[in-house]
Amino acid sequence: MRVFKFGGASVKDADGIKNVYDVLQKVGYEDVILVVSAMGKTTNALEVVIKNYFEKSTELSSSVQEIKKYHNQILLDLFEDENHAVFAAVNEQFSELEYFLAHNKSPNYNFVYDQVVSFGELISTNILSHFMNFMGIQTQWLDVRNFIKTNANYRDAEVDWETTQQNISKNVPRKQLNITQGFLGADENNFTTTLGREGSDYTAGIFAYCLNAESVTIWKDVPGVMNADPRYFENASLLNQISYREAIELAFYGATVIHPKTLQPLQKKEIPLYVKSFINPLLKGTCVSKGVDLEPQYPCFIVKREQLLISLSSIDFSFIMEENISEIFGLFHEFKIKVNLIQNSAISFSVCVEDKFGNFPELNAILSKKFKVEYSENVTLYTIRHFTEEAAQTVEANKEVLLKQVSRETMQIVTKELN
Secondary structure, rough: OOEEEOHHHHHOOOOHHHEEEEEEEEHOOOEEEEEOOOOOOOHHHHHHHHHHHHHHHHHHHHHHHHHHHHHHHHHHHHHOOOHHHHHHHHHHHHHHHHHHHHOOOOOOOOHHHHHHHHHHHHHHHHHHHHHHOOOOOOEEEEOOOHOOOOOOOOOOEEHHHHHHHHHHHHHHHHHHOEEEOOOOOOOOOOOOOEEOOHHHHHHHHHHHHHOOEEEEEEOOOOOOOEEOOOOOOOOOEOOEEHHHHHHHHHOOOOOOOOOHHHHHHHHHOOEEEEEEEEOOOOOOOOOEOOOEEOOOOOOOEEEEEEEEEEEEEEOOOOOOOOHHHHHHHHHHHHHEEEEEEEEEOEEEEEEEEOOOOOOOHHHHHHHHHOEEEEEEEEEEEEEEEEEOHHHHHHHHEEEEEEEEEEEEOOEEEEEOOOO
């Protein structure tokens, strides 16, 4: 069996749905399971619904209607007959959403979040399944919540692998096209859970592991994995092959390759993962598998913008020791500040961090009581895997280098644009 994952961008409108059909015609669909995300920006729109549910009840109904209108337009573009069964099926799912919003008693934000956002995937797969049947490809729609079982850690649930393995290996039909939802699971009480960051890719990995799949393919609007973001680097090149280990390394440094939690189950059974273009599906794309780290052997560039470079030094020239560093990292964790680079000497300690929630001013007030604090805002962190001198010069050109750190395979450079 092969596992295909299609993200929200690939099913954002009627043309996207039709293109999925065209892709399947070209690459085959027998003994395939499709893992599909919510359409377009539906998850974002459902997050607005949740916000209104808790904070602006007067706008709740209209925010739900906007999502309903968006999906209804896709249905009208796909199906000529408004009496087609899909209209009633999708309307029933929206009725379930509205019923939950009207009758839920739980004040737990994370619980509500998972129950509400799940409708994005449930509706998108319902529409896709009906369209495939309409076009002559018989499908089996699977409710992923009957297969992937998790704990009740809403918004970042952990998979119960033993139960999930049994459910999937025994109950997923073979020799046909199955369609199911990414990102979702269910706890022991059958309440919906979500799998956290990159959850749909992870879903594909879970099914592949449990089914001993031939391969996983993630379909994107790019030809595969590039050695650099084309928005920031000219002449970015396609990587034909990446090892599991290298993909995890790249993800660790911030590359939007594949999340490690998706790769881990695939690596255990050496199931290859392909990243291919849903625009040109017959191109080879990128293969992530056991083997050489990179092919071709290019430097890989990862860019993190809007970073904060913080330098701490002891006020009395005493050493910054393990207990100081432990305390500092405890504060970073408390204030939800992500550390991307560390460099220390006897009396100083520098970190490049991401202050996503704007908590640094409060943290700075605490740190300043014990340390001399200097910082530079809006800096850029470049990471170069398999660096060369030429690659470093490309990054450093026309920039002020604030910090550089080099290891055997990796160079990290913190820069600020010259005025």
